[in-house]
Amino acid sequence: MKDKLINYLPAILLFAALIAAWQAAVTFGGLRPYLLPSPASVIEAMFDPTIRWWGHIWATGIAILGAFLLAALSGVFLGCLVAWSPVINRALMPFLVFLNTLPKVAIAPLFLIWVGYGIFPNILMGALIGFFPVVINTAVGLSQIDHDMIDLGRVFSAPKWKVFLKIRIPNAYPYILSALKVTATSAVVGAIVGEFVASQHGLGYVIVTSQSSMNTALAFAALIYISLIGLVLFAAVGLLSRLLAPWAEGNEA
Amino acid sequence: MDNYSIQLDRVSMTYDTASGPVEALRDINLNVRQGEFISLVGPSGCGKSTLLRVVAGLRERSQGSILVDGVKVDRPIPNVGMVFQAAVLLKWRTILDNVLLPAELSGKKPKAYRNRAMELLELTGLTGFENKLPKELSGGMQQRAAICRGLLMDPEILLMDEPFGALDAMTRDEMNLELLRIWGESSQTRKTVLFVTHSIPEAVLLSDRVVIMSPRPGRIDTVLDIDLPRPRSLETRVSPAFGRLSMQIYDKLLGREPGSGNGFVPE
Numbered sequence: 294m295k296d297k298l299i300n301y302l303p304a305i306l307l308f309a310a311l312i313a314a315w316q317a318a319v320t321f322g323g324l325r326p327y328l329l330p331s332p333a334s335v336i337e338a339m340f341d342p343t344i345r346w347w348g349h350i351w352a353t354g355i356a357i358l359g360a361f362l363l364a365a366l367s368g369v370f371l372g373c374l375v376a377w378s379p380v381i382n383r384a385l386m387p388f389l390v391f392l393n394t395l396p397k398v399a400i401a402p403l404f405l406i407w408v409g410y411g412i413f414p415n416i417l418m419g420a421l422i423g424f425f426p427v428v429i430n431t432a433v434g435l436s437q438i439d440h441d442m443i444d445l446g447r448v449f450s451a452p453k454w455k456v457f458l459k460i461r462i463p464n465a466y467p468y469i470l471s472a473l474k475v476t477a478t479s480a481v482v483g484a485i486v487g488e489f490v491a492s493q494h495g496l497g498y499v500i501v502t503s504q505s506s507m508n509t510a511l512a513f514a515a516l517i518y519i520s521l522i523g524l525v526l527f528a529a530v531g532l533l534s535r536l537l538a539p540w541a542e543g544n545e546a
Numbered sequence: 547m548d549n550y551s552i553q554l555d556r557v558s559m560t561y562d563t564a565s566g567p568v569e570a571l572r573d574i575n576l577n578v579r580q581g582e583f584i585s586l587v588g589p590s591g592c593g594k595s596t597l598l599r600v601v602a603g604l605r606e607r608s609q610g611s612i613l614v615d616g617v618k619v620d621r622p623i624p625n626v627g628m629v630f631q632a633a634v635l636l637k638w639r640t641i642l643d644n645v646l647l648p649a650e651l652s653g654k655k656p657k658a659y660r661n662r663a664m665e666l667l668e669l670t671g672l673t674g675f676e677n678k679l680p681k682e683l684s685g686g687m688q689q690r691a692a693i694c695r696g697l698l699m700d701p702e703i704l705l706m707d708e709p710f711g712a713l714d715a716m717t718r719d720e721m722n723l724e725l726l727r728i729w730g731e732s733s734q735t736r737k738t739v740l741f742v743t744h745s746i747p748e749a750v751l752l753s754d755r756v757v758i759m760s761p762r763p764g765r766i767d768t769v770l771d772i773d774l775p776r777p778r779s780l781e782t783r784v785s786p787a788f789g790r791l792s793m794q795i796y797d798k799l800l801g802r803e804p805g806s807g808n809g810f811v812p813e
Contacts, residue, residue, distance in 0.1 A: 441630040444604050447622045449699075451651035459650065463638050540637045540679055
């Protein structure tokens with residue numbers, strides 16, 4: 294534990310120096326607060342009792358988590374389908390690639406028309422941005438298997454599903470988990486974009502309203518909460534990969 | 547009448563590639579007696595590994611017939627142990643769970659094979675490593691675990707595709723003697739072994755017969771009886787008979803008249 298703290302020391306020092314420089318720029322540089330609020334005023338905004346922070350954090354947190362889970366589950370499922378059958382692969386892949394080349398953020402207003410207001414379109418938005426890498430990595434992980442290993446399964450007349458379940462899926466864990474790390478970030482982007490477009494709650498909504506009132510400190514505070522949610526999700530995926538795939542490269546304790 | 551374990555009758559195999567069909571095996575005739583240790587040697591591309599997989603029913607032959615214990619092979623045959631050049635252990639399973647994999651894959655209860663697995667691990671000097679992950683073991687130890695896995699279901703036939711090819715020379719010698727012991731050199735219930743190797747001394751040390759193959763298409767050139775007494779040891783390798791037999795194989799592989807090389811083997 295002590296060693297770990299020492300490892301983080303350079304990062305902590307740099308972070309503290311940046312905050313100090315920021316505060317100095319505002320205090321001595323004469324920057325207007327609506328251009329760059331001071332760190333102190335941002336912290337003040339973070340604990341401003343007139344803002345229902347918990348409600349916004351909850352709404353955004355649920356949207357991000359929902360988007361992440363939806364992207365992860367649908368991505369793993371589609372990846373399994375693609376790896377299971379060459380026919381499905383040929384049928385599905387062009388469609389998925391097309392879907393992925395669409396500027397997904399631009400679809401957000403359409404979601405509003407299709408599924409209405411609320412948290413659901415935000416979840417869909419995040420999932421849409423995040424699912425593609427999971428599909429690809431799942432399919433690749435399932436196919437990157439030593440041919441001898443497949444032969445071994447055949448020698449023992451193991452049914453295809455058993456080889457899939459016992460050999461190919463665990464083999465794909467490291468691939469899936471590294472895609473989930475990307476998806477954890479995409480889910481945040483998607484959920485916030487959804488809230489920008491139309492929402493009455495959430496941290497994205499807070500940023501939009503702070504813009505109209507030139508309350509930059511409030512927007513900074515919301516940003517910090519967003520990145521904290523993102524960090525928690527990212528750390529959770531990291532923990533999951535150490536639990537599920539402790540044998541994989543870079544997962545050693 | 548001999549009791550044959552594997553009978554190959556005019557087996558040929560052709561497979562398609564992007565640049566047209568390739569004839570991998572032509573007209574292979576070979577009868578393997580029960581409990582016999584047969585090595586397949588030959589240059590790269592002579593189809594040794596392919597032949598092994600055709601016998602296991604993992605690749606389809608184009609012509610001819612294969613009988614294993616008198617039964618025609620049309621798909622992967624049960625009760626065969628396979629050991630590959632790489633250990634191909636599952637990285638996420640402990641050594642014990644890797645050894646138990648065949649039981650799980652063939653739908654048996656792994657628990658019922660636990661004792662057997664522990665016995666095999668003891669036999670190969672892996673006691674105490676059963677709960678380690680493969681990456682915690684050396685290459686030689688991983689290959690031992692792979693052999694345990696191949697032997698778990700007590701197969702009558704063991705197919706080995708250059709199992710010691712990736713090991714250093716010392717470990718390889720050690721593993722050769724160990725294999726002879728496991729095979730049951732000094733017992734009556736020997737398994738039938740088909741053993742692919744690039745090493746001529748290894749083939750001579752282990753085998754009852756050495757099958758010399760030639761490439762493109764893969765054919766059987768010569769079958770050589772190795773009449774060295776058993777049990778064999780490292781001393782066997784320095785005996786004159788051992789040298790003579792090895793030389794005969796070198797001559798065949800290099801396409802020379804017997805004895806013309808005067809013991810000199812060009813690189």
